[in-house]
Amino acid sequence: MEPAMRPQLEPWVAPPETAMELDWAPLTRIDLSKFESLDDRKALANDLKQAISTWGFWSVVNSGIPQELVNRMFSISSAFFNLSVEEKNSVAMDAMRGPVGYKGPLAEQMKTHLLQVDVEYLHIPIFNSQGSSIIPGRDRIHEFINVFKDEIAEFQQLCYDMVLKKLFILCAMVLEVPDDYFIQRHRLEDASDTHIRMLKYLARSQEVDENGEVRFVGHTDIGSITLLFPASISGLQIQSPVDQEWKWVKPDPGSITCNSADILSLLTKGYFKSVIHRVVRPPADQIKLPRFTIGYIGRPTHDVPIVPAPSPLLLREGIISEAEMNGKFESEVVTCQEYMNGRVKHSYHKDETKKERLLERHFPDQRHYCKGSCTKSQGLVLECDPDIGSSGCIITIFSSLPLIESLPSTTSALIQTSPPINFNNYYLLNNVLYRFNQKFTKWLVFVTVFTARNFK
Numbered sequence: 208m209e210p211a212m213r214p215q216l217e218p219w220v221a222p223p224e225t226a227m228e229l230d231w232a233p234l235t236r237i238d239l240s241k242f243e244s245l246d247d248r249k250a251l252a253n254d255l256k257q258a259i260s261t262w263g264f265w266s267v268v269n270s271g272i273p274q275e276l277v278n279r280m281f282s283i284s285s286a287f288f289n290l291s292v293e294e295k296n297s298v299a300m301d302a303m304r305g306p307v308g309y310k311g312p313l314a315e316q317m318k319t320h321l322l323q324v325d326v327e328y329l330h331i332p333i334f335n336s337q338g339s340s341i342i343p344g345r346d347r348i349h350e351f352i353n354v355f356k357d358e359i360a361e362f363q364q365l366c367y368d369m370v371l372k373k374l375f376i377l378c379a380m381v382l383e384v385p386d387d388y389f390i391q392r393h394r395l396e397d398a399s400d401t402h403i404r405m406l407k408y409l410a411r412s413q414e415v416d417e418n419g420e421v422r423f424v425g426h427t428d429i430g431s432i433t434l435l436f437p438a439s440i441s442g443l444q445i446q447s448p449v450d451q452e453w454k455w456v457k458p459d460p461g462s463i464t465c466n467s468a469d470i471l472s473l474l475t476k477g478y479f480k481s482v483i484h485r486v487v488r489p490p491a492d493q494i495k496l497p498r499f500t501i502g503y504i505g506r507p508t509h510d511v512p513i514v515p516a517p518s519p520l521l522l523r524e525g526i527i528s529e530a531e532m533n534g535k536f537e538s539e540v541v542t543c544q545e546y547m548n549g550r551v552k553h554s555y556h557k558d559e560t561k562k563e564r565l566l567e568r569h570f571p572d573q574r575h576y577c578k579g580s581c582t583k584s585q586g587l588v589l590e591c592d593p594d595i596g597s598s599g600c601i602i603t604i605f606s607s608l609p610l611i612e613s614l615p616s617t618t619s620a621l622i623q624t625s626p627p628i629n630f631n632n633y634y635l636l637n638n639v640l641y642r643f644n645q646k647f648t649k650w651l652v653f654v655t656v657f658t659a660r661n662f663k
């Protein structure tokens with residue numbers, strides 16, 4: 208469509224920042240204008256190492272993505288969300304079919320909890336050079352969005368070239384693997400679940416806020432790296448690795464809030480952290496405004512096996528074994544696509560079979576808290592704990608292969624060993640469990656660890 212046929216959009220004007228002094232998280236700033244010089248790049252890698260192995264969040268400045276283009280994304284997003292409910296629902300999302308389409312502001316009920324309240328969002332797939340979705344069939348793209356797809360495609364490409372690729376090179380430097388290690392596993396032109404996420408959190412005053420302060424409950428992101436372009440309204444909080452308290456993320460104008468997510472954590476066997484974060488009602492001076500976020504949700508290419516990177520650093524630190532260093536498990540582990548599909552099925556009520564919910568028979572109350580533990584050789588121990596402790600977990604076994612008829616007849620085979628699951632070894636758990644039962648290759652085991660505060 209010719210630009211002349213595009214609807215005129217209201218120019219985006221970022222709302223004023225909060226004047227309130229909040230308990231801000233001390234995020235590392237990665238200044239990408241320093242990326243070109245090798246010495247500076249080494250210093251950046253060092254800074255990223257510190258951030259990604261502790262808070263799992265950092266902010267990027269001087270990315271080189273023109274602010275006008277970012278503002279255009281906010282204008283497009285704001286205009287799209289102003290369309291009628293019927294219009295928006297004409298591209299309603301079906302999470303089982305991939306991250307594309309629109310989701311309305313009604314609370315989204317996951318198996319264990321309400322995920323979001325008063326949030327609407329639109330997922331836009333990566334466009335190829337012809338302007339179609341990279342993945343055939345992922346075509347729930349509203350005509351309104353289609354009209355702007357060359358600008359959206361440019362934005363996608365810049366997020367990848369100017370930010371993601373550079374962060375992946377820094378990640379590779381941290382791990383002492385070849386510079387293109389993660390880039391090769393995140394090829395923009397091949398099938399992946401990478402997408403642009405446009406979010407609008409509806410304004411609600413405290414008085415009518417029946418659902419409480421949380422808009423998007425505590426969660427970790429599934430993919431590799433998420434880039435968040437915040438529209439100056441505060442609301443994002445991350446759980447401090449120091450004291451597990453919620454800290455606010457400052458939406459600095461022009462900066463990009465970045466976080467490492469579950470798959471990147473798995474690819475580093477937990478060395479890169481995937482930290483729990485949530486979105487709450489904005490502070491009092493911003494409460495009357497809707498909050499917009501544009502996210503670039505970076506996920507690996509579908510065919511990437513989930514194995515730890517053969518990193519000399521991880522070997523030295525005792526995080527990976529010699530066998531893992533030599534890629535011994537490559538053939539028996541799941542791919543990123545299998546993992547992501549499994550996670551979606553794990554999270555939603557829809558399309559579940561009894562077998563996929565094997566363990567839940569033993570824990571019929573979805574919010575049941577239990578203590579558990581695991582070692583690589585022996586598997587997993589679960590101990591039901593009706594007194595909700597400071598941490599607990601909900602476990603689902605899911606096989607990504609055609610389901611094997613003869614599942615272990617009882618869960619007791621899985622129930623043994625020590626030390627107890629807690630927040631700190633969650634990453635390790637998540638990493639070792641997906642192949643803990645060597646008898647059946649390609650088992651996926653999802654462990655969701657909650658603290659009571661997750662549900663607040």
Ligand SMILES: O=C(O)CCC(=O)C(=O)O
Binds near residue numbers: 404423437484485502
């Ligand atoms: O809106 C935000 O600031 C965070 C959104 C988020 O956590 C997500 O989309 O996964």
Ligand SMILES: [Fe+2]
Binds near residue numbers: 426427428484
């Ligand atoms: Fe998130």
